[in-house]
Amino acid sequence: AQSVTQLGSHVSVSEGALVLLRCNYSSSVPPYLFWYVQYPNQGLQLLLKYTTGATLVKGINGFEAEFKKSETSFHLTKPSAHMSDAAEYFCAVSASAGSARQLTFGSGTQLTVLP
Amino acid sequence: ETGVTQSPTHLIKTRGQQVTLRCSSQSGHNTVSWYQQALGQGPQFIFQYYREEENGRGNFPPRFSGLQFPNYSSELNVNALELDDSALYLCASSPAGRGPDTQYFGPGTRLTVL
Numbered sequence: 001a002q003s004v005t006q007l008g009s010h011v012s013v014s015e016g017a018l019v020l021l022r023c024n025y026s027s028s029v030p031p032y033l034f035w036y037v038q039y040p041n042q043g044l045q046l047l048l049k050y051t052t053g054a055t056l057v058k059g060i061n062g063f064e065a066e067f068k069k070s071e072t073s074f075h076l077t078k079p080s081a082h083m084s085d086a087a088e089y090f091c092a093v094s095a096s097a098g099s100a101r102q103l104t105f106g107s108g109t110q111l112t113v114l115p
Numbered sequence: 116e117t118g119v120t121q122s123p124t125h126l127i128k129t130r131g132q133q134v135t136l137r138c139s140s141q142s143g144h145n146t147v148s149w150y151q152q153a154l155g156q157g158p159q160f161i162f163q164y165y166r167e168e169e170n171g172r173g174n175f176p177p178r179f180s181g182l183q184f185p186n187y188s189s190e191l192n193v194n195a196l197e198l199d200d201s202a203l204y205l206c207a208s209s210p211a212g213r214g215p216d217t218q219y220f221g222p223g224t225r226l227t228v229l
Contacts (some may be wrong), residue, residue, distance in 0.1 A: 008226070014226075022210070025184070030144075031218050034216075041222075042222050042223075043117070043119075043121075043205055043220035043221050043223050044205065044207075044220040045117075046218075049216070049217075051216070061124075063120070073147040082159035090157050090158070092157075094216045096171075100146075100148070100162070100163035100165070100170045100171020101124075101163070101171075101216050102148065102163065102171060102173060103148075103160065103216075103218060104160070105157030105158050106157050107155075107156055107157050108155075108156070108157050
């Protein structure tokens, strides 16, 4: 069974500083991995996804993530935090459920950006 | 903007009641998934519908059921509501040909069970 662990339920960074949100996965098959962002009282927005190919994935809003098979990690980074990045971030892995494909999410990391 | 809408935005019910939540997807999105997100947690997969048939279910009891309609809308029904059913319910649709891993989420329905 696939699972995701997000290290750190809360992360605070100063505006302009590096953002690093950690995600480790467990999967018995080559994983499809995702990062989603959720703003207050809103649904989930896809930031980026890894399926196959290049291990460094670039997403929206300046975010990127690197798939490291040897470390079973898919950490999310952004070189310079902006106040608008404050939100909750979820890492997810795609898995089969019967004939369906389900997303299994981590418990989330709340990002706070300090002025 | 994902083009996925959900109604109602908020809902309050009492224990034992039944509730129906609705989702409307974009044209051509023939797969819809429903997730439950309890406060402070990540979303959990309830089930997925493909071409109006349930084709996968997570660890949820049968009192959680759904329907998908030809017009790309869908429903989540929950019978015999329990206090622990209080959560944000999210639907996500996938466009035909893009694979079910590409999921576009709606804004959710916040259900409170008293």
